[in-house]
Amino acid sequence: MNPYLDIIIRSASVYLFMVIALRIFGKKELSQLNTADVILILLISNSVQNAMVGTDTSLWGGLAAATVLFVVNFILKKLMFRYKRLNNLLQQKPEILIHNGKIDFDILSKLGITSDELTEAMHEHGVEYYKDVKLAMLEIDGNISIISGDKNLKQTHFKRKRAHKSLGGIN
Template identity: 60%
Template structure:
């Protein structure tokens, strides 16, 4: 078999294995990595490196594996945009954790988030206690968004802008 085709197929297999692994083992806190999570990611990357490039340790082999991963991710994002079933399989739905100061303990357990982790996130958003939270949502990317009441019970939230790609079509 052509060594570059071999690298391409191996890289695709590893990419889709990792997507499935994240789906099965959860990704609810990917944006809030602790030391154990970082170690796990480093070990996984080291473990799958040889699975992607095999005996080919050349620069071209490594660059091809990286290119295949970028293209696979790009293709998956396009498929997710066009096909809701694929999007639903890969990404979870947002989960409401707090609504009008009331903590949804069932949603907390289902999302495998402890009460202490939720309280810490609420404080990180500048809110003293969960009673002052109008809405806290576990987003699909693992972040927890918090919208709070101010002292007059008016809604207060912080807006985060996402970069958008405004390329012109030629």
């Protein structure tokens, strides 16, 4: 087999594996990387390097692998934009945490969001009490958005801080 075709197949396979792995481990893990997450990402990139380039550690082999990753990423994003079912499969949906002052404890528990994190997000948005929140959502990028009835609130962005856990997931 042509060595560059081998690199193309290997790189595309690793890319698709990583997309699926990130989909399984969830959006909340992507909102803010801590030290353990950065280390995990570096180790993953090192561990899959040989899987992508095989024995070809030349400059051209590395450039071929990087080019394949960019191209596959570009194609996947275009396909996700064009095909809603693929987008729904690969991209998670926003989750409603509070609706009209009522907290959805089941969703908070499922997502591993503590009441302290939710309170911190509310304070970042200038809201003191849960009852004043019209809508609080965990967005697909891992941020928590807060909408209240107060027209004087400023727009802020709250990056969810992940509780320190074992390296069981990549958030």
